[in-house]
Each structure stands twice: as structure tokens, then as C-alpha cells.
Amino acid sequence: MINFKQYNELLNERSFDKSCSDVCKDFINFCKTKLDISDDINVVFTSKDDAEMTTGSYDPNTGQIKILTKDRALVDVLRSVAHELVHMHQDINGMLIATSGETGSPHENQANSLAGVLMRLYTKDNREQVY
Numbered sequence: 001m002i003n004f005k006q007y008n009e010l011l012n013e014r015s016f017d018k019s020c021s022d023v024c025k026d027f028i029n030f031c032k033t034k035l036d037i038s039d040d041i042n043v044v045f046t047s048k049d050d051a052e053m054t055t056g057s058y059d060p061n062t063g064q065i066k067i068l069t070k071d072r073a074l075v076d077v078l079r080s081v082a083h084e085l086v087h088m089h090q091d092i093n094g095m096l097i098a099t100s101g102e103t104g105s106p107h108e109n110q111a112n113s114l115a116g117v118l119m120r121l122y123t124k125d126n127r128e129q130v131y
Contacts, residue, residue: 014130020077042062074130
């Protein structure tokens with residue numbers, strides 16, 4: 001059964017667009033602090049689908065994070081940012097291996113879990129900017 005009130009609230013989520021840049025910068029700095037990352041962070045937001053990634057990717061060779069924004073709500077984009085920043089944190093700490101990004105791997109599960117925690121902590125004080 002569909003709860004139409006919840007469905008309508010989902011439809012009203014803030015879509016990702018260029019006006020979201022301040023929220024994205026603030027969220028990245030928030031995650032950087034929570035994950036204790038001192039390295040520079042290079043995040044590229046793209047609306048072009050890339051066959052090599054789903055909604056985001058982290059390249060351990062370059063340190064670059066790419067996030068797909070096309071047809072996504074801001075909250076979903078931020079969750080992907082958090083997920084990839086966890087992978088960056090794992091890389092900085094020498095934890096990543098060739099299979100780290102595979103579905104169900106311990107590193108992928110940790111990235112999913114910590115991304116959710118980061119989102120909850122951030123939206124606690126910034127709900128109106130995210131939704």
C-alpha cells in the first residue's frame with residue numbers, strides 16, 4: 001500500500017542543481033571533519049552517465065570523486081558524496097584492496113553504513129537546506 005503523504009513528500013525533495021553548491025561545499029567540509037581527512041578533496045559533479053560508475057566513484061589513483069547528479073534529489077547526491085568520501089578515508093588509511101568496491105564487501109558495507117550516519121548527523125542541523 002502506498003502512503004500518499006510520504007509519496008508527496010518524496011516528490012518535494014530538493015532536486016540537485018547549481019544552487020546546491022553551497023550546501024555541497026558545507027557537507028563535504030562536514031564529512032571531511034567527521035572522517036578526519038586532511039587531504040584536499042576533489043569532487044566532480046556530472047550529469048553524464050558513466051558506464052564505469054553507478055551514482056558515484058572514487059579513484060584511488062587520482063583521489064578524484066565523481067558524482068552523478070542527473071535526475072537525482074540533493075539528499076541522494078549528498079549520500080553518494082559521503083559514501084565516496086568514506087572510500088577516500090579507507091584509501092588514506094591503507095584499507096582498500098582490489099575487491100573493496102564489490103557489492104557486499106566489508107569496505108562497501110562500511111561505506112554504505114557510514115554514509116547513512118553522516119547524512120543523519122548532517123541533516124539533524126541542516127534539514128531545510130537538504131530537503
